[in-house]
Amino acid sequence: MMKRDYDIIIAGGGVAGLTAAISAAKHSNQNLRILVVDRNSRGEVGKKSPNGWVCGDAVSRRSLEYASSNSGVVYTAPEIEHKVKGVLLLSPDHETSVLFEGEGYLLNRKLFSKKQMMEAEKLGVEFRFNTAITGLMSDGKQVVGVIGRDTNSGSKFTATSKLVVDATGAASRLRANLPIKSMIEREIHRDDLEATGRYIYTFKQKKEDKTYFDSDYCLIHLDQELAPGGYCWTFPKGKNKVNIGLGVQKKALDARNRRFNRSDTLQSLIDTYVSRNIALDEPTLSQDQNDQGNTSGSWQVPVRRQNDCLVANGYAILGDAAWMPRPIDAGGIGPALYGGTILGKLAAEAVEASDTSEEGLWRFNIEYMRLYGYQMASFEALRRYLQTLSNEDINYGMKNFLSQEDIQHITRREHPEFNKIQLFNPVMWLKILRKPTLAKGLKQVSELSKRLINHNLNYPEKPSRFDAWQKDLHRLLYKYIRN
Ligand SMILES: Cc1cc2nc3c(=O)[nH]c(=O)nc-3n(C[C@H](O)[C@H](O)[C@H](O)COP(=O)(O)OP(=O)(O)OC[C@H]3O[C@@H](n4cnc5c(N)ncnc54)[C@H](O)[C@@H]3O)c2cc1C
Numbered sequence: 001m002m003k004r005d006y007d008i009i010i011a012g013g014g015v016a017g018l019t020a021a022i023s024a025a026k027h028s029n030q031n032l033r034i035l036v037v038d039r040n041s042r043g044e045v046g047k048k049s050p051n052g053w054v055c056g057d058a059v060s061r062r063s064l065e066y067a068s069s070n071s072g073v074v075y076t077a078p079e080i081e082h083k084v085k086g087v088l089l090l091s092p093d094h095e096t097s098v099l100f101e102g103e104g105y106l107l108n109r110k111l112f113s114k115k116q117m118m119e120a121e122k123l124g125v126e127f128r129f130n131t132a133i134t135g136l137m138s139d140g141k142q143v144v145g146v147i148g149r150d151t152n153s154g155s156k157f158t159a160t161s162k163l164v165v166d167a168t169g170a171a172s173r174l175r176a177n178l179p180i181k182s183m184i185e186r187e188i189h190r191d192d193l194e195a196t197g198r199y200i201y202t203f204k205q206k207k208e209d210k211t212y213f214d215s216d217y218c219l220i221h222l223d224q225e226l227a228p229g230g231y232c233w234t235f236p237k238g239k240n241k242v243n244i245g246l247g248v249q250k251k252a253l254d255a256r257n258r259r260f261n262r263s264d265t266l267q268s269l270i271d272t273y274v275s276r277n278i279a280l281d282e283p284t285l286s287q288d289q290n291d292q293g294n295t296s297g298s299w300q301v302p303v304r305r306q307n308d309c310l311v312a313n314g315y316a317i318l319g320d321a322a323w324m325p326r327p328i329d330a331g332g333i334g335p336a337l338y339g340g341t342i343l344g345k346l347a348a349e350a351v352e353a354s355d356t357s358e359e360g361l362w363r364f365n366i367e368y369m370r371l372y373g374y375q376m377a378s379f380e381a382l383r384r385y386l387q388t389l390s391n392e393d394i395n396y397g398m399k400n401f402l403s404q405e406d407i408q409h410i411t412r413r414e415h416p417e418f419n420k421i422q423l424f425n426p427v428m429w430l431k432i433l434r435k436p437t438l439a440k441g442l443k444q445v446s447e448l449s450k451r452l453i454n455h456n457l458n459y460p461e462k463p464s465r466f467d468a469w470q471k472d473l474h475r476l477l478y479k480y481i482r483n
Contacts, residue, residue, distance in 0.1 A: 006035045006126075007351045009146055009161040011133040011174060013038030013045045015109075016319025016336035017167030018116035022071045023344020025123035030352050034125045035159065036117075039132040039151055044293075046113025048169055051297025053109035055333070056198060057081070057243050058218050058235050061103040063334035070341045071119075075105075078290065079115045082106040082237050088210075088217045089398075092224065092391035096398040097211065100411045104218065106237045107333070108290055131157050136164060136315065138179040142357070143314035163347055163356040165316050167340075170300045172321035175307075182312035182358070183466050188302055188323060191251050192380075194230050194330055195266045197298030198245025199274065199283070200291050205240065206281035213279035215239050220329070221273075222394050225260075228252035229387045231329070232273050241286065246273055247301065247330055252387055266298055301330040303383060305376035308470050310343075310368065311361035318343055324373075327380040338372045358463055366459050374456040377477055378415045378449035385445045393438050400431045401442055415449040418442045451476055 008024055010017045013036045021036050028034075040047045048054055064075055086101040117127065130151045137145040137160065145160035166174045170193070176186045211219070213234055221232040229249025237243055248266055257264055264272075274283060285295040302323035310317050318324070318339050325332030343364050350360045389397070406416030420428060421439045432439040455476060460469045 004145070004160040004162050005033075006159060006161040007032040008034045008163045008165065008347055009159060010034065010036045010165040010167055011146060012036075012167035012169060012172075012319075012321070013040070013113065013117065013127070014048065014167060014169055014319060014336070015046070015112065015116070015333055016169075016321070016324075016340050017165065018046070018113065018120055019067055019071075019337050019340025020165055020167060020318055020344040020347065021120045021125045022073060022116065022123060023341045024348045025120065025125050025344075026071050027345040027348040028352070029348075031124065032348060032351055035128060035161070036120065036125060037128045037131050037133055037146065037148060037157075037159075040129060042117075042127070042129045045117045045127075045129070046109065047293075048299055049297065051299065052294035053113065054196075054198065054294075054297040054299040055107075055109050056196075056233055056235055056245065056330075057106045057109055057237070058084070058331070059105055059107060059333040059337075061105060063337045064105060067337040067341050070345070073116075073119045075112070075115065079108055079112040080105045081108045082215075082241075084218050084236065085216045086218070087220060088214065089220045090211055090222065091395045091398040092222055093395045094211050095395065096402075098398065098402060098407055099217075100407065102411055106218075106235055106243065110294055111290055128157070133168065133174065135177060136174055136179055138314075141180060141313055143178075143180060143312065161314075162351050163314055163316065163361075165318055165343065165347065166321045167318045168321050170302055170320040172317070175317055175321060178312065178315065180313055180315075182315070183309040183463065183470075184312055184315075184317060185307050185309070188304065191249060192302060192304035192323070194247040194249055194301045194303045195253075195298065196230070196245060196247035196301050196330065197266050197270050198233075198243055198296070199270070200237065200241070200243050200286045200295045201274075201280070201283035202241050202286050202288075203283040204281040205279060207278050209279050212277050213242065222391075222398075224252070224389070224391050224394065225256060226269055226273055228256040234277065242280065242283075244274055244277070244280075244283075245270055249387060301325050301332060303327045303330050303380075305380045306335070306339075306368070306373050308473065309466060310365050311358055313357050316343055316347065316361055316364060324376075327376060327383040328386075335372060339368055342367050342371065362461075362463055366461065369456055369459040374453055374459075375415065377452040377456055377473065381445055381448050381452060381477060382415065385441055388441075389438070393435065396435055397438055397442060400435075401439065415446060415453070418446050448476065448479075
């Protein structure tokens with residue numbers, strides 16, 4: 001390989017980029033030169049947008065432990081701000097609640113980024129701040145470096161490397177403008193993006209009602225009128241502190257506004273959701289020093305399966321730039337931790353084996369798919385289906401068709417099978433007759449899900465088999481479910 005300034009350049013110092021940097025440095029046997037480039041200042045590493053480190057801040061203990069056990073980095077207070085016992089999902093009428101047990105954490109994303117940056121530095125990772133990457137350099141066949149701009153002086157920045165990891169988040173333009181031939185999908189459909197926003201508030205407790213605030217559980221409120229095509233959340237960050245917000249799909253919001261002759265926006269819906277919360281008295285933007293610049297804001301999240309291909313010659317995509325958040329709940333911290341850990345290790349191996357070609361990096365596609373990504377197409381199908389349902393259907397479905405077994409499946413991050421929907425059971429038969437389309441739809445999407453999972457577990461071992469695999473995936477996915 002030609003001499004390059006760095007072995008690996010990571011564009012974007014968010015959770016995905018920093019996890020990959022730590023993992024690559026940890027697994028490097030040859031003291032690789034790794035550079036993280038972030039457009040923020042050092043004091044604001046990982047900040048997603050001028051609005052801050054906008055996030056619901058929730059991550060499962062399992063995901064964080066996976067990253068810790070592979071990197072040796074121990075996460076604790078203050079970057080872990082609060083612990084929860086699970087997630088409570090509530091139907092629009094609040095009559096049915098489904099409890100998903102499983103410990104989780106509420107992070108302080110600002111402090112989490114700082115912690116990751118310091119751990120990366122301890123391992124010898126270099127940083128360049130105040131630098132926005134604007135493009136990729138190529139030799140026609142391979143990505144060979146980055147082009148950027150110093151955000152203070154405006155001066156040009158260039159650096160070459162054997163591998164560029166694009167971890168610039170949901171608004172990445174590097175992927176769309178990739179200057180070489182590749183199997184990576186360039187653009188995301190706008191219906192697969194969720195507009196989301198939230199506040200971090202402290203409050204006085206007005207009324208004890210655990211369907212509105214519970215310091216032990218993350219609450220998710222399904223409501224197609226308040227969060228069309230998405231959901232609302234009230235996540236505890238302490239006894240009197242909350243991360244509260246919601247996400248919408250633009251198409252669904254437009255349809256809902258037309259239906260009710262309204263002109264609501266994401267912001268007005270968030271404010272309505274907060275004002276309807278009967279447990280929160282005098283919600284006030286958190287004054288905590290560690291929340292400064294991060295108490296209110298919105299940003300977008302991709303909610304489809306991850307990009308069908310994650311690597312190209314000299315280039316890999318990760319985190320939100322690779323559309324990794326779970327389609328069903330927009331949880332992207334976990335996938336960034338899994339993906340970053342895997343990619344960092346494989347990137348170090350590929351550089352040390354002097355092969356950062358598409359083929360040399362291909363194992364990232366396979367290992368990510370086998371460990372985590374295999375379920376995402378099935379969750380995409382479920383998400384698309386749920387977005388077509390009314391509040392009445394969701395109330396009915398949660399009450400009548402969701403079983404304890406389904407809940408266990410979802411807790412294990414598997415797809416619910418809706419096995420309650422069986423015509424030979426007379427009680428169920430009557431219930432199905434009241435909502436036959438819903439019953440059929442849920443069963444159909446559950447069957448499709450099994451096929452999608454099987455298909456994904458057979459991700460091609462080599463790039464040459466990718467085209468055929470992808471065609472079959474699209475055939476399966478779009479047979480029942482369309483944009
Ligand atoms: C409102 C909201 C609520 C959410 N709630 C949750 C939740 O509760 N749990 C969960 O798991 N996930 C949640 N998510 C998703 C989660 O926040 C993301 O999936 C996660 O932050 C993705 O990490 P990332 O590193 O890929 O991208 P980001 O966190 O966006 O980091 C990208 C980094 O790259 C930098 N950057 C961008 N462009 C450039 C450039 N051109 N040059 C240099 N640097 C650049 C950015 O400034 C930033 O530092 C939520 C998202 C939103 C918006």
